Amino acid sequence: MFKLSKTTDYGIVLMAELASDSSRATQNARELAASSELPVPMVSKVLKVLAKEGLLISQRGSKGGYSLAGEPDSMPVSEMIRVLEGPLALTDCALGPARCEHESGCAVREPWQQISRVVEQALAGITLADLVGGRVERSMNEMTSNMLQINRSPEANRPPQSEQR
C-alpha cells in the first residue's frame, strides 16, 4: 500500500520521544516502551537497529539505555527511514542500472530514478527537530506551493547541471 513499515514508524516515534525529553538523555527500552505505549520486545528490536546504524548510542548494563547520537536538527527523516527500511527506491529499477531486465524497452526507468531522488530529498529536508518542534506544517506548505509552481512551467531552458551524491 506504499507505506512505511511499522518498524520504521516505531523507530521515528522512539527517536522523537528521546528528542522531546532532554532532561532524560538516556532511557532504556522499557521506559521508552511505556512512554510510547508500544510493546517492549518490538521497541527493543527497533532500538537495537538504530544503535547499530549509529543513530543512537547504547549503554549496556545496569543504568544503561539509549541516547541520541547527535543533535535532533542534524538528523533528517530520510536517514531514519534509510537505516530502518533500506534504500529508498520507488521501483526496482530506480535502485540503479542493471536492476531491470527490460533495459532497452523501458521508457520510464530514468524518470523513476529522478522521482525517487526527489522524494528522498523531500524527506532529507525534515529533521527530527522539525518533528518534535511542530515546525513541519509551515515549511511544508511553502515547499509544496513552490514545487507545484515550478513544475507547472511549461518550457524553460535546461541548466546543464546534474547533481549526484
Added chain:
Amino acid sequence: MFKLSKTTDYGIVLMAELASDSSRATQNARELAASSELPVPMVSKVLKVLAKEGLLISQRGSKGGYSLAGEPDSMPVSEMIRVLEGPLALTDCALGPARCEHESGCAVREPWQQISRVVEQALAGITLADLVGGRVERSMNEMTSNMLQINRSPEANRPPQSEQR
C-alpha cells in the same frame, strides 16, 4: 522496503507505452504485453484496474483494446499510484484521525500527515507527459533545490548529515 508494488510499476509503464505511441491510440493487452516485455496475464490484470478507475478507456470485442482516457499532461503520477496502490499514507496514522490508537501519547502524528501530503504533492506535480517526454530531470532538480532552500529556514542552518558505512 518502502517501494511501490510491481502492479503499480507495470501500470505506469503501460500508461507510458500508450502515451508514447499516439499513432496507435488503442492497443490490446497482448500488444502492450509484447511491447513492454511483461507477462500477458499480469498486464491484463493491471489494465483492467486502470480502466475501472477511469484512467483508461476500454473497448470490448474484436478490434478492442485500451486507450488513454485523457491527455498525458493532465495525468499526474500521484493519480496512477493512488488507483493502483491505494491512498498514499506513509504511516497508518497519516490516513487520518482515529486511525492510531495512541492518540494522546504520539507526538509525531501530525508531522507524518504533513509529510505524506508533501510526498503526494511531489508526485502530483509530475504527469505522464513528463515521464514519456523526459522532462522530469530538469524540473526535479529545480524543485529539489527550492524545497531544501525553503526548509532551511531561520534557526536550522546546518549541512545535511551524510552517514556512510
Added chain:
DNA sequence: TAAATATCGGACTCTTTCAGTCCTATATGC
C-alpha cells in the same frame, strides 16, 4: 446467425515480507 476476439470479474495458489516474540550471550553498576 456463428465464430473469433477482447475485456470483465472473480477465485485461486505460491511466495515473500511483516510484526512480534523469545532465548542466550555479553557488558555494566553497585
Added chain:
DNA sequence: GCATATAGGACTGAAAGAGTCCGATATTTA
C-alpha cells in the same frame, strides 16, 4: 556476585504481493 541492560540471533503466525486461470459478456466480421 548479582541484578539489570543491551546484542544478536532464531523463530512463528499473519498478511500482502505476484502471477495464473476460468467463465461470462460485449463487439466485429464473415
